[in-house]
Amino acid sequence: MNADAGAHTAVARAQESEYGEGHDYAVSPHIRHATLRGLLESRIEAVVKEVLARQGSCAVLEVGAGHGTFTDAVIRAGGIPTVTEMSRTSFDFLRRKFSDSPDVCVRYDSDGTAWLDGETQFDLILLISVLHHIPDYLGVVAAQCDNALRPGGSVLTFQDPLWYPRQGKLSKVLSWGSYFAWRIGQGELKRGVRTRARRLRGIYDESEPSDMVEYHVVRQGVDERALIELLGARFAEVELDAYFSTPLPALQAVGAKYFPPNTFGILARGRKADADIGQRQTRG
Secondary structure, eight states: OOHHHHHHHHHHHHHHHHTSTTOOGGGOTTTOSHHHHHHHHHHHHHHHHHHHHHHSOOEEEEESOTTSTTHHHHHHHTOEEEEEESSHHHHHHHHHHTTTOTTOEEEEOSSSOTTOOSSOOEEEEEEESOGGGOTTHHHHHHHHHHHHEEEEEEEEEEEEEBOGGGSOHHHHHHHHHHHHHHHHHTTOHHHHHHHHHHHHTTOOOTTOHHHHHTGGGGGTSBOHHHHHHHHHTTEEEEEEEEEOOOSOHHHHHHHHHHSOOOEEEEEEEEEOOHHHHHHHHHHO
16 A cells, blocks of 8 residues: 555545534534635635536536535536535435435545546536645546546635645744634644644654544645646636635634735636647646
């Protein structure tokens, strides 16, 4: 088993542990703020409607759909979603939630390849609060774009941490300070302190769900520039949206206006034909 495969197995176990029965994605620290959630829902709806206006239909792949919070936005906009989930509990929840929606396809994604069947093609891929959970996120995004996305299609990512080495000291202080404050509110300060102590020593324990679920801590966040370069070779347009995000409701409104960004999303439009991609990669 190679390093990425081993890491993926550990992450899958952690996902099952952390996002099991009783977990509520609506109060997840990633999307708990109504303003952020509303912004993302409007972005999703706008992209879906853009595709519909161009070609009359929009097949959407949503990776790691959780409890279908953003699947609802896809449906409202008129898209036809295929959703995947690595947590068996969340998969079962999604099947129950969309049991009366024949256009929604729900797939259990035990190994991270449920989207790859060699036949199904999509017009939009959604990766919402997902990339920082994936060990080889660049490889996965490249494979999805090259194998599961139609020419002309789009990719929308959102709510991933900017690459740590490019974040300033203020961003890091605010991020970790709000993290500890959130842990206190959750009654889990001791867990947060133990987790942070391990990270400061460079220790990442595959038996600890808090280390593996938030896999970005293993490799210093998510490299937004590497993603832009990867997508730039495949799409006609690539837009970066960097912003401030925190688990603390009281800090979000102020931070969104005055604090430096620590989180990002990317919208890539107009996937190029395979020949164009190959020529650009060859020249590079």
